Amino acid sequence: MSIRVERVSKSFSAYPALGDVSLTVRDGEFVALLGPSGSGKTTLLRILAGLEVPEAGKVWFGERDVTRDKPASRGIGFVFQHYALFGHMTVARNIAFGLDVMRRGSRPPKRDIAARVHQLLELVQLPGLGNRYPSQLSGGQRQRVALARALARNPRILLLDEPFGALDAKVRRELRVALRQIHDELGLTSIFVTHDQEEAFALADRVALLNQGRVEQFDAPAEIAANPASAFVTSFLE
């Protein structure tokens, strides 16, 4: 599903986090929001998720204006930097959470939920770990579970907030490949936040470079490298 951000502004107690940001992400694209800390990239992602409400501007998913919609009704999956798995639930219950909280009329029967959990564990390459608790898993495994959980309700849009930030380099590379595969396989539209330039350039179709709440450049990695749009872009890439 395409995503359109239209002149969005947001500030936190007088300090502006985003100033008049516009951005269009095409259906099926994999986009990275790249920038130094405090550049507003996480704020933009949280606005897309509905966890923050912009002071001005609009957000469109396809033809739908979702600016004021609650996170629950946006049809998104969200992956947090520190996983945010529910520690008192098993991996299987964590993954099933999105389905378990559905209204009785629309909720699939238990057997279907179990089958779906099984299928998602296969997708993230953790078959058979459903009965473990998050505390019994490694960081990389936890993030895979978080990814499976975010995908349980078949979102069309996947939002990831520094998904590999807390992982070591080797696990990070493995997970990157897995994420890109899942994105292509499911035909998702994905946006992920990172401050790691190499990661953004390796993974994304297009990269949006943010600085002080503004988009400095939004282009394919090769184009950014060849034609940096501003002095900031040049210095950031060095």
Place this chain on the structure above:
Amino acid sequence: MFVLLFGAQGWFGPWLERHDIRIIFALPGLVLATLFVTFPFVARQLIPLMSAQGSADEEAALTLGASGWQAFWRVTLPNIRFGLLYGVLLCNARAMGEFGAVSVVSGHIRGETNTMPLQVEALYNDYDFVAAFAVASLLALLALVTLALKSALEWRYREELAAIH
């Protein structure tokens, strides 16, 4: 404060009297007074725990399609369950021994509005020392039981408690 609010000359006193609702010198008064002095124990226990845990889990629940209530019941409450239990235990310990506030509000109506500490005082004032000490011993015993429960909880959930301090 409760006497000022709910007493005969208090703000709500005349209205309550007209509707034949008795709060002060009755059971609701005792309960209110006890809640007032013991709730801070639960709050003291939970506020640092909840601010340490942050809101990421709740946000995760919301993005997964949960309503606010579902997020609270399925995620927030289980996350704080041991802190809450611990707070309730401390609260209970305080409630058993509470004397001052309850004494003012209850009006010492025997057999109707009485708590164990008040009973000790009443018996003692009647020179019934044996009974007074018996009740006091019982209170001490309850205190020991509470202490044992507290230690058991602390031992069982030591990791979660470590997150608070």
